[in-house]
Amino acid sequence: MVERTIKIGTRKSKLALWQAEYVKTLLEQNGLNGELVLIETKGDKILDRSLSKIGSKGVFTEELEEQLRNGDIDIAVHSAKDMQASLGDDFELIAFTEREECHDVFVSHKDGFTVDTEKEFVIGTSSVRRVAMLKKHFPNAKIVDVRGNLQTRIQKMEDGLCDVLMLAYAGVHRMGYNNMIVHSLPLDTFTPAAGQGCVAIESATSLDTEVRNAVRNAINNEATETCVRSERAFLKELQGGCSIPAFCLATWTEDKKINITGGLAKPNASEIRYTYTCSPEEGENTGTQIAKDTLANGGKEVLAALKG
Numbered sequence: 111m112v113e114r115t116i117k118i119g120t121r122k123s124k125l126a127l128w129q130a131e132y133v134k135t136l137l138e139q140n141g142l143n144g145e146l147v148l149i150e151t152k153g154d155k156i157l158d159r160s161l162s163k164i165g166s167k168g169v170f171t172e173e174l175e176e177q178l179r180n181g182d183i184d185i186a187v188h189s190a191k192d193m194q195a196s197l198g199d200d201f202e203l204i205a206f207t208e209r210e211e212c213h214d215v216f217v218s219h220k221d222g223f224t225v226d227t228e229k230e231f232v233i234g235t236s237s238v239r240r241v242a243m244l245k246k247h248f249p250n251a252k253i254v255d256v257r258g259n260l261q262t263r264i265q266k267m268e269d270g271l272c273d274v275l276m277l278a279y280a281g282v283h284r285m286g287y288n289n290m291i292v293h294s295l296p297l298d299t300f301t302p303a304a305g306q307g308c309v310a311i312e313s314a315t316s317l318d319t320e321v322r323n324a325v326r327n328a329i330n331n332e333a334t335e336t337c338v339r340s341e342r343a344f345l346k347e348l349q350g351g352c353s354i355p356a357f358c359l360a361t362w363t364e365d366k367k368i369n370i371t372g373g374l375a376k377p378n379a380s381e382i383r384y385t386y387t388c389s390p391e392e393g394e395n396t397g398t399q400i401a402k403d404t405l406a407n408g409g410k411e412v413l414a415a416l417k418g
């Protein structure tokens with residue numbers, strides 16, 4: 111039995127705090143004590159440049175990892191989507207919460223807004239994946255860059271920057287903004303980023319084994335873990351973080367197999383996509399294979415053009 115209080119490192123945004131509180135609750139429901147430790151990251155401070163320009167590697171994780179390393183915190187809570195695909199040797203993901211619905215939505219401050227009547231509306235997003243997909247499926251819409259946490263983005267929309275924001279349902283729901291959702295985007299065309307909708311727990315590999323196991327038992331959802339680890343294997347092979355237009359989603363089929371679809375959305379409104387079904391044990395290998403197929407069939411050129 112783990113007696114000591116588990117220190118839970120988190121960013122300070124409202125969404126991050128919601129996720130950390132959620133993790134704390136799961137720990138407490140399993141007889142463990144948790145305490146939040148609030149940490150500011152580079153990604154929270156730099157708001158005037160797009161994420162792809164800062165370089166996505168670790169902008170939301172570096173400061174948390176420093177404190178994991180020196181033992182000031184035991185675990186760090188992240189949106190799985192924000193986690194770089196390759197962690198340093200000293201760190202690992204030890205648990206994944208049950209995935210929330212993982213599709214994207216449009217939210218709007220305009221009552222009665224519909225995508226069917228308003229053809230030339232303005233969409234705010236800062237994700238290269240979303241921009242590329244929007245160009246394909248909403249060619250008449252205008253896209254503007256909007257950074258910042260959810261509350262900041264909504265404020266910018268209300269100030270007139272855009273008609274709608276494109277966001278992950280999971281974050282909108284967690285923040286209690288379901289009433290602003292005006293459109294849900296389908297998973298088969300607007301396939302989400304790897305890990306979307308899941309909260310991941312990171313620890314140092316040096317974390318006490320008893321604590322590690324207790325945290326994992328309290329928090330991990332194995333069905334989600336299999337899917338998110340498969341999606342992250344895809345992302346790792348692409349060597350990309352959240353600044354490339356990659357999408358990947360693994361789901362369970364009725365006969366307990368894993369269906370994985372993944373690829374790259376291209377800026378010219380086409381996409382590279384591969385879909386395979388495999389056994390759960392093969393999930394990570396299959397994710398890797400999808401990335402290899404993607405790279406070999408035009409993906410390399412897409413990524414090279416992004417860097418250039």
Ligand SMILES: NCc1[nH]cc(CCC(=O)O)c1CC(=O)O
Pocket residue numbers: 189190191192276277278279280281282305306307308309352
């Ligand atoms: N990149 C920011 C980010 N990271 C995780 C979420 C939403 C919650 C989730 O997907 O778990 C968001 C906001 C968004 O994309 O709208």
